[in-house]
Amino acid sequence: MGAPFVARDRLTERIRQAAGAKLILVQAPAGFGTTTLLRDIHDLFTAVGYAIVWLTLDAGDNDLDRFMTCLSQAFAQLDQIPSALAAALTPSETSLARDSDSFDLMEAVASTPLPFMLILDEFEHLQNPAAISVVQQLIELLGPQQKIVIGSREQTALSLGRLRARQQLLEIDAGQLRFTLEETRQFLCEKRGLKLDSQDVEKLHQVTGGWAAALWLSSLALEDNEDPKRFIRTFSGSNTVVASYLAEDVLSQKPKHLQDFILQTSILQKFTAESCNAVTGRSDSKELLQEVERSNMFMTALDEGRNWFTYHPLFAGFLRAQLERQYPGLCPVLHRRAANWYIEQGRATHAIDHAMASRDKELVLELLNKHAESLFLQGRVRLLVRWFDVLDRASLARHPKLMSVYTWSLIHINRSSEALTLLETVTNPDGVSPLPHPNYNVLRTFTLVMMDRIEETAPMWDDPHILGSAAQEPFLRSMLMIGCAYYYATIGRFQDARLLLDQATQEQQAVGPLFSIAVAGYVRSMLDLAQGHLRAAVARLLALISDESQMRLRIAGALMGFGANPPDLRQGGDSGFASVYLAEVLYEMDSLHEAKRLLKQYLPLVKDAGIPDQLIASHLIHARILRSEGNVNDALQTLLELEQLGMERMLPRMVDIARLEQARMAILDQNIESAKALLALVGCAPAWQRRKLQMIADDIETPMLASARLQLHCGQAAHVLPLLKEHLQDAYSRGRLRYALRVKVLYALALSFAGQRNPAMRAIRETLQDAMSEGFVRVFKDEGPALLALIREMLEGTKDVSNNENIALRSFVERILRSSQGTMFAVPIPSHTDGGQGKAHAALENELTGRELDVLMLLAQGYGNQVIAEKLFVSVTTVKTHLRNINIKLGAHNRTEAISLARKLCIIS
Numbered sequence: 001m002g003a004p005f006v007a008r009d010r011l012t013e014r015i016r017q018a019a020g021a022k023l024i025l026v027q028a029p030a031g032f033g034t035t036t037l038l039r040d041i042h043d044l045f046t047a048v049g050y051a052i053v054w055l056t057l058d059a060g061d062n063d064l065d066r067f068m069t070c071l072s073q074a075f076a077q078l079d080q081i082p083s084a085l086a087a088a089l090t091p092s093e094t095s096l097a098r099d100s101d102s103f104d105l106m107e108a109v110a111s112t113p114l115p116f117m118l119i120l121d122e123f124e125h126l127q128n129p130a131a132i133s134v135v136q137q138l139i140e141l142l143g144p145q146q147k148i149v150i151g152s153r154e155q156t157a158l159s160l161g162r163l164r165a166r167q168q169l170l171e172i173d174a175g176q177l178r179f180t181l182e183e184t185r186q187f188l189c190e191k192r193g194l195k196l197d198s199q200d201v202e203k204l205h206q207v208t209g210g211w212a213a214a215l216w217l218s219s220l221a222l223e224d225n226e227d228p229k230r231f232i233r234t235f236s237g238s239n240t241v242v243a244s245y246l247a248e249d250v251l252s253q254k255p256k257h258l259q260d261f262i263l264q265t266s267i268l269q270k271f272t273a274e275s276c277n278a279v280t281g282r283s284d285s286k287e288l289l290q291e292v293e294r295s296n297m298f299m300t301a302l303d304e305g306r307n308w309f310t311y312h313p314l315f316a317g318f319l320r321a322q323l324e325r326q327y328p329g330l331c332p333v334l335h336r337r338a339a340n341w342y343i344e345q346g347r348a349t350h351a352i353d354h355a356m357a358s359r360d361k362e363l364v365l366e367l368l369n370k371h372a373e374s375l376f377l378q379g380r381v382r383l384l385v386r387w388f389d390v391l392d393r394a395s396l397a398r399h400p401k402l403m404s405v406y407t408w409s410l411i412h413i414n415r416s417s418e419a420l421t422l423l424e425t426v427t428n429p430d431g432v433s434p435l436p437h438p439n440y441n442v443l444r445t446f447t448l449v450m451m452d453r454i455e456e457t458a459p460m461w462d463d464p465h466i467l468g469s470a471a472q473e474p475f476l477r478s479m480l481m482i483g484c485a486y487y488y489a490t491i492g493r494f495q496d497a498r499l500l501l502d503q504a505t506q507e508q509q510a511v512g513p514l515f516s517i518a519v520a521g522y523v524r525s526m527l528d529l530a531q532g533h534l535r536a537a538v539a540r541l542l543a544l545i546s547d548e549s550q551m552r553l554r555i556a557g558a559l560m561g562f563g564a565n566p567p568d569l570r571q572g573g574d575s576g577f578a579s580v581y582l583a584e585v586l587y588e589m590d591s592l593h594e595a596k597r598l599l600k601q602y603l604p605l606v607k608d609a610g611i612p613d614q615l616i617a618s619h620l621i622h623a624r625i626l627r628s629e630g631n632v633n634d635a636l637q638t639l640l641e642l643e644q645l646g647m648e649r650m651l652p653r654m655v656d657i658a659r660l661e662q663a664r665m666a667i668l669d670q671n672i673e674s675a676k677a678l679l680a681l682v683g684c685a686p687a688w689q690r691r692k693l694q695m696i697a698d699d700i701e702t703p704m705l706a707s708a709r710l711q712l713h714c715g716q717a718a719h720v721l722p723l724l725k726e727h728l729q730d731a732y733s734r735g736r737l738r739y740a741l742r743v744k745v746l747y748a749l750a751l752s753f754a755g756q757r758n759p760a761m762r763a764i765r766e767t768l769q770d771a772m773s774e775g776f777v778r779v780f781k782d783e784g785p786a787l788l789a790l791i792r793e794m795l796e797g798t799k800d801v802s803n804n805e806n807i808a809l810r811s812f813v814e815r816i817l818r819s820s821q822g823t824m825f826a827v828p829i830p831s832h833t834d835g836g837q838g839k840a841h842a843a844l845e846n847e848l849t850g851r852e853l854d855v856l857m858l859l860a861q862g863y864g865n866q867v868i869a870e871k872l873f874v875s876v877t878t879v880k881t882h883l884r885n886i887n888i889k890l891g892a893h894n895r896t897e898a899i900s901l902a903r904k905l906c907i908i909s
Helices: 008-017 035-046 062-074 081-089 103-113 128-142 159-166 183-193 198-208 213-224 230-236 239-252 258-266 273-280 285-294 311-328 330-345 348-358 361-377 381-388 393-397 402-414 416-426 435-450 454-461 464-467 473-489 494-505 509-528 535-559 577-588 592-609 613-628 633-647 652-668 672-682 702-712 717-734 737-753 757-772 785-796 804-820 838-847 852-860 863-870 876-890 896-903
Strands: 023-027 051-058 115-119 147-152 169-174 300-302 310-312
Touching: 008 169, 008 393, 023 035, 035 051, 035 115, 035 147, 051 062, 051 159, 062 717, 103 592, 115 213, 115 804, 115 863, 128 147, 159 509, 159 702, 183 213, 198 213, 198 230, 198 300, 213 230, 239 258, 239 652, 258 285, 258 311, 258 454, 273 330, 310 311, 310 381, 311 330, 330 348, 330 896, 348 381, 361 381, 361 402, 381 402, 381 435, 393 402, 393 416, 402 416, 416 435, 435 454, 454 464, 454 473, 464 473, 473 509, 473 852, 494 509, 509 652, 509 737, 577 592, 577 613, 592 613, 613 633, 613 652, 652 672, 652 702, 672 702, 702 717, 702 737, 717 737, 737 757, 757 785, 757 804, 785 804, 804 896, 852 896, 863 876, 876 896
Parallel strands: 023 147, 023 169, 051 115, 115 147
Antiparallel strands: 300 310
């Protein structure tokens, strides 16, 4: 609606005063139009030299490929594009041919000195966490002369707390969008020329609440009203009631032909004269649209040429209800005409939407059969599921291709249990699945992987016909080989898994080299990581990242039946899974900054489409990185998010491992009772672990590791030694070096706590030697100060030995200890004056907790108790308690002496 926005002066003044804001957020409820104010913002900043990029979003932008492409194309229209930004917007780049392109584009945009403003209108349509994450990251990267303006009718999912704290956010909400009493008077009396006294104005302002659309409608109704005072006196109701009453009153005063035209065209979300002609059967729609626009009837132009229009959403709903009431049975006819017009225009999604609304099942099935596969390849899975959800299962049984698309789409949006039910219950008249066996087997395998039930695929791999049938499509056979390889990895048959991957990559004539490099490469890198080959995993993943996005269409195309030649569709980089695996490898090598950068970019994608192992591993290492930085609260929040995801998706392993990691953190903080409570929730032998397999993410944390760690810190080291030795032998026999390292560091620590000094020294030395060749570092740091103290003791025992092996080992150990200083992992140098068990207990008694180290480091930076309390989100009394404990453990008499002693002991730098 084109209502004059008399409140613009007040709001634009607020915008001028908030010059430092990175984000201007205009939030209005349904019924409010934000576009007028956004145009004012546009004009205000254009006048002072800003380049403006404007995107009006819709539901299709939840496809990250499309969103990034639209963003790139919008920025490419800027008149003056700096070289860095131009490089990121070359043709190959705007197609997002690489996974890293979204990050490259954002950095290029943010690094340009060009003052610009990105306006994102109708932001409420954006629901995909990955797309929202892109906007969040772009906001963080903006320079001082760059802004993002968001118009939304709903609360956004953006994190705004930090922007508020930095005064970089200007929020304009519904309350600020409402007219004041004076603005209401100006609008009705001066802009609209109505002769109303102050009581009339006050009454209308009170009833409408200053709501611009309702005031506009009331002004229309009052124009020709013979008794305006009576109208105002009897006028009451909520916004919806107001809109319906006024719209009906205004509509009834229009000529019959115009009423019918407005009602019939209301079925269109947006329309042009040609689409109106097609729907109404008229030939004069252009003239009628001009007449509707002249009468200010609920309509807004969407483009500068005034070719495309839309009805205000609040009134469009009213008009459609009126249409149903006045002309029962006409709506399906109109929707069918609209569908046919959109088919002629080649706009499949709009055509299918209208076909669905027409309830013409045959037309819907015809269109889906023609377009569902290509839409799936474009990543429009949520849209497809919305359509498929309302189709009856009997129709799907008659269309195997559609059933396949529906199943894959359900898998992609984490509705795998429904996908499995669909596979197992939808049958043709003969009572069997309508899907060919190979396709059924592939779908069932990947559904079970998403449901964390990979062991249920075991009977398939014993059937020689499943993997060996030459009659199968080569692509489907190769996908089954990869599924089998993944299963073999979980039961320790790594060599068999690698042989299967080699066979899968030989199907190149059907699936092309991109498939063989990328998909099989994922699993190979996963095997490398499990077997402890970090350097090979890094090299493989770095090579994969540039190819990963380009292979997606080949994979999806072959799954849908296109073989090696999918249609010429836009390629995208919305997976990022190679980057998530790379983050996990880099974490093990202690490259935390780069690992965190990758996770920050791709964690939303994993949440949206990752398998359970990816979800578990990415959240655990992200939490550990945050904790290593001292962000304990953020680390806990990350684990609680993982726990919640597990509950929502009914994945108990995910829930339990999130709790195991919380218990590990509690143990390192010496909060033993909390750790016991968390482990009691998990139990000693959870149901998901009573399987003859070990999932890949379980190499990071297991109930056995958690239980052993707790017993160590409860003084039961001797009791836990046999269990650790048994698990260590099992890990070596399975070839899981990464897991073996984690078990062995606990085993060495248990030996030390049990007073067995020489075996402890041998065990930790052997573990360090195993880790050194591949660069494992975090496996030692993750066990906290007690283990680092043991490593320091081992180092001091080798200082007089100068052979090459010892020199390399000492260099590796010094790197671990040096990078631990000044962090919550710093440890005091243990005394070597007494023996065995006494030394171990003395080291434990003098160990500072993580929170005490945090307090000590802030104290050394010169902060007082109050500031320390604020930074750690605790009370001043708690800070004083920590300071007393620090003095006792260090033998200090005051805070100055505590800082001095801590520096001498290399606890802090």
